[in-house]
Amino acid sequence: MIEFRKVSKVYPGGTVGLNNIDLKIEPGEFVVIVGLSGAGKSTLLRSINRLHEITSGEIFISGKSITSAEGRQLRVMRRGIGMIFQSFNLVKRSTVLRNVLAGRVGYRSTFRTLLGLFPKHDMDLAFGALKRVNMLEKAYQRADQLSGGQQQRVSIARALAQEATIILADEPVASLDPLTTRQVMDDLQRINREMGITTVVNLHYIDLAREYATRIIGVRAGEIVFDGTAAEATDDVFSAIYGRPVSEAERLGGKTDEAI
Amino acid sequence: MTKPFYTRWKMWLVLASVIVVYAWAFSGIPFTGIKQTAWQIIQAIFKGLFHPDWDYVYLAEGEDLLRGLGETLAIALLGTSISVILTIPFALWASRNLVRTRLFSGASTFTLSLIRTFPDIIMAIIFIKAVGPGAFAGVLTIGINSIGMLGKLNSEAIEDLDMGPSEALKACGANRLQTIWYAIVPQAIPSYLSFALFRLEINVRSAAILGAVGAGGIGTPLIFAMEGRTWSRVGIILLGIIVLVTLIDWISGMLRRRLVQGRS
Numbered sequence: 320m321i322e323f324r325k326v327s328k329v330y331p332g333g334t335v336g337l338n339n340i341d342l343k344i345e346p347g348e349f350v351v352i353v354g355l356s357g358a359g360k361s362t363l364l365r366s367i368n369r370l371h372e373i374t375s376g377e378i379f380i381s382g383k384s385i386t387s388a389e390g391r392q393l394r395v396m397r398r399g400i401g402m403i404f405q406s407f408n409l410v411k412r413s414t415v416l417r418n419v420l421a422g423r424v425g426y427r428s429t430f431r432t433l434l435g436l437f438p439k440h441d442m443d444l445a446f447g448a449l450k451r452v453n454m455l456e457k458a459y460q461r462a463d464q465l466s467g468g469q470q471q472r473v474s475i476a477r478a479l480a481q482e483a484t485i486i487l488a489d490e491p492v493a494s495l496d497p498l499t500t501r502q503v504m505d506d507l508q509r510i511n512r513e514m515g516i517t518t519v520v521n522l523h524y525i526d527l528a529r530e531y532a533t534r535i536i537g538v539r540a541g542e543i544v545f546d547g548t549a550a551e552a553t554d555d556v557f558s559a560i561y562g563r564p565v566s567e568a569e570r571l572g573g574k575t576d577e578a579i
Numbered sequence: 580m581t582k583p584f585y586t587r588w589k590m591w592l593v594l595a596s597v598i599v600v601y602a603w604a605f606s607g608i609p610f611t612g613i614k615q616t617a618w619q620i621i622q623a624i625f626k627g628l629f630h631p632d633w634d635y636v637y638l639a640e641g642e643d644l645l646r647g648l649g650e651t652l653a654i655a656l657l658g659t660s661i662s663v664i665l666t667i668p669f670a671l672w673a674s675r676n677l678v679r680t681r682l683f684s685g686a687s688t689f690t691l692s693l694i695r696t697f698p699d700i701i702m703a704i705i706f707i708k709a710v711g712p713g714a715f716a717g718v719l720t721i722g723i724n725s726i727g728m729l730g731k732l733n734s735e736a737i738e739d740l741d742m743g744p745s746e747a748l749k750a751c752g753a754n755r756l757q758t759i760w761y762a763i764v765p766q767a768i769p770s771y772l773s774f775a776l777f778r779l780e781i782n783v784r785s786a787a788i789l790g791a792v793g794a795g796g797i798g799t800p801l802i803f804a805m806e807g808r809t810w811s812r813v814g815i816i817l818l819g820i821i822v823l824v825t826l827i828d829w830i831s832g833m834l835r836r837r838l839v840q841g842r843s
Contacts, residue, residue, distance in 0.1 A: 370750060424748070429754060429757055
């Protein structure tokens with residue numbers, strides 16, 4: 320469970336990133352956070368694993384405060400939270416397998432990881448994770464030889480190798496084409512359903528949000544302005560979140576049964 | 580509208596400054612004229628240079644061209660290897676995207692600048708005083724002197740790296756050393772090797788000259804041959820240096836091209 324208690328973030332210079340957020344995300348939920356760019360989606364997501372620091376309030380992961388965690392404690396909490404990035408953030412010159420094994424370094428001593436001596440358990444986890452995203456046959460290829468969609472699936476495998484109970488995805492499909500977008504979103508949904516991993520995704524396509532989310536959170540100017548099911552998030556609701564009518568650029572199009 | 584004062588007089592001001600600088604520079608050099616024998620000496624030098632002493636290439640009792648060049652190459656290789664290792668901590672500490680404390684990265688940048696301000700000849704003379712003349716002084720000079728350039732180039736390369744993978748490793752719960760090893764090192768290796776090879780090219784030239792002040796290698800017999808006016812021996816030594824430098828440049832250039840191709 321992820322819990323925000325009166326969380327605020329003020330950037331140096333006075334810009335408010337988050338304003339007094341109270342939020343609870345239950346285990347197994349598939350939450351999609353929507354909002355204009357600059358509304359605070361990314362800040363909200365990245366404050367969960369403290370890639371962004373908050374200025375006040377406290378965030379709890381499974382009852383433990385990550386806000387007050389330091390050093391080893393913080394690293395132990397982070398290794399249980401997988402993260403997917405818009406630009407994949409793989410080490411392009413390393414093999415796919417090594418990128419996935421990077422998800423295990425938080426579990427092993429510095430000495431072991433510097434020598435690359437991963438125990439069989441870790442290797443099994445890495446191969447299992449690659450199999451789950453259908454990337455097993457690419458294990459020994461260099462990451463830069465893969466397409467964008469394939470790279471994103473490797474980064475999902477990295478999160479799985481972490482044995483994460485939470486996956487945070489910051490605009491995971493923003494640099495992908497519509498077809499691979501659906502493949503990556505399907506992977507995330509399947510993992511969420513089959514393994515019960517709590518998934519929090521930032522998206523800007525409203526039709527994708529409705530299609531995959533069990534819960535949609537709308538963010539505007541650092542505040543939560545909508546929190547409900549996909550069915551409740553009508554076009555009017557999105558207009559309210561965005562503060563203007565929904566534009567066509569915010570729809571991916573394709574499979575959705577909603578009228579476009 | 581008239582031109583502003585500065586624009587109108589700019590050319591004349593620049594010209595006047597150049598004349599002042601030249602006048603000052605020439606006033607410091609005593610012109611003693613050209614000696615009567617100059618033409619004969621120049622003829623002798625060129626005759627020697629174009630009739631190299633081929634016997635000097637290999638002498639059974641040692642102290643020949645091949646051994647001199649061998650020692651020069653050894654000094655350059657060993658010196659470069661030392662600097663390539665010593666430069667790692669400096670490069671990491673000087674990278675502002677890895678070290679958050681400005682004072683700390685600034686201290687490393689300052690040290691690197693300080694090393695770069697020392698000409699290698701001066702550093703060689705200092706090391707000769709410290710450890711005595713010979714190849715060891717040459718190795719130390721090159722080993723320390725190269726850190727200045729390699730540290731700066733590598734830290735700048737690290738500052739230009741994609742920090743995304745580092746962020747991802749941090750999010751995985753990796754500590755700083757693990758993050759550097761898994762996210763920074765694989766990205767930095769091609770440029771690191773390329774800079775090391777480039778520096779090796781410079782160091783072969785440097786090692787050839789350092790012998791002139793007594794830091795081992797081919798420079799020592801070169802300076803002796805010049806003092807003894809055995810121009811044919813000077814000729815063969817210069818020829819040897821040209822061949823060695825060209826060969827190393829060619830090999831190094833080939834390797835660096837392959838590194839660049841493999842990067843992308």
